[in-house]
Amino acid sequence: PRRSxxxxxxxxxxxxxHENRSQFLTEENIRLRExxxxxxxxxxxxxxxxxxxxxxxxxxxxxxxxxxxxKHGQSPYKSKGGDWGVMVAKREIRxxxxxxxxxxxxxxxVSEPFVVDLLARKPDGTIxxxxxxxxxxxxxxxxxxxxxxxxxDVRQEIEKVLANQLESLSxxxxxxxxxxxxxxxxxFKDEG
Numbered sequence: 001p002r003r004s005x006x007x008x009x010x011x012x013x014x015x016x017x018h019e020n021r022s023q024f025l026t027e028e029n030i031r032l033r034e035x036x037x038x039x040x041x042x043x044x045x046x047x048x049x050x051x052x053x054x055x056x057x058x059x060x061x062x063x064x065x066x067x068x069x070x071k072h073g074q075s076p077y078k079s080k081g082g083d084w085g086v087m088v089a090k091r092e093i094r095x096x097x098x099x100x101x102x103x104x105x106x107x108x109x110v111s112e113p114f115v116v117d118l119l120a121r122k123p124d125g126t127i128x129x130x131x132x133x134x135x136x137x138x139x140x141x142x143x144x145x146x147x148x149x150x151x152x153d154v155r156q157e158i159e160k161v162l163a164n165q166l167e168s169l170s171x172x173x174x175x176x177x178x179x180x181x182x183x184x185x186x187x188f189k190d191e192g
Contacts, residue, residue: 008162016158017151024149027089031142032102033065033082036075037113037135045115048135052113055137059110065139074134087144094127095119098136105140113137 017024035055037048055068069082077083093099097116105111113135120130 007166008159012162013155013158014151016162017154021148024154026144026147026149027091028103028146029087029089029144030102030105030140031087032084033069033139033141034075034077034084035065035069035073035082035137037072038074039132039134040074045133045135049113049115052135052137056110056113065110082139083141087142098138101136102138102140105138105143107140107143109140111136111138 035052037051039045039048051072055072058068059065064081066081066083070078073082075082077085090099090103093102095116095118097114101111101114116134116136117129118132118134119127120132122128
């Protein structure tokens with residue numbers, strides 16, 4: 001018989017949560033915006049850094065990052081005001097420089113301009129430096145510290161696990177009863 005989640009007591013759920021906390025860890029996450037200055041016509045890096053510094057100066061006098069990203073950015077996120085659109089964890093940012101700079105930012109803060117060796121997928125499928133560089137300015141829109149997911153967020157997940165454990169236990173008990181009964185019937189039939 002299928003065990004329902006209703007059979008799992010709240011106490012059992014809490015106990016499982018406390019005994020298995022490591023299963024519910026969350027990584028530090030960040031939501032970024034970017035303004036990217038690329039070498040479109042082979043401009044030297046110094047020119048890109050200069051452009052980036054001008055943008056930073058405008059941020060300091062109150063022009064929004066979003067507005068400047070839409071106007072000056074050269075990345076796929078330009079039309080969205082530089083917004084990556086999702087929260088990301090460290091392991092999800094492939095580029096080491098971007099990863100370090102992003103996670104060093106406090107929420108709401110804007111980075112100084114920095115140079116990034118751009119990565120590209122090579123013909124053999126691996127990812128490596130493309131030989132191109134760009135200058136980035138990042139903004140940390142939102143940051144969520146690493147921690148443990150609240151119990152209410154994982155309650156259903158735990159109920160499912162415990163219900164499955166109950167079910168497999170009752171199936172094992174049922175099977176061992178069947179085997180025992182079958183063995184007894186078989187044994188006594190031979191005697192006769």
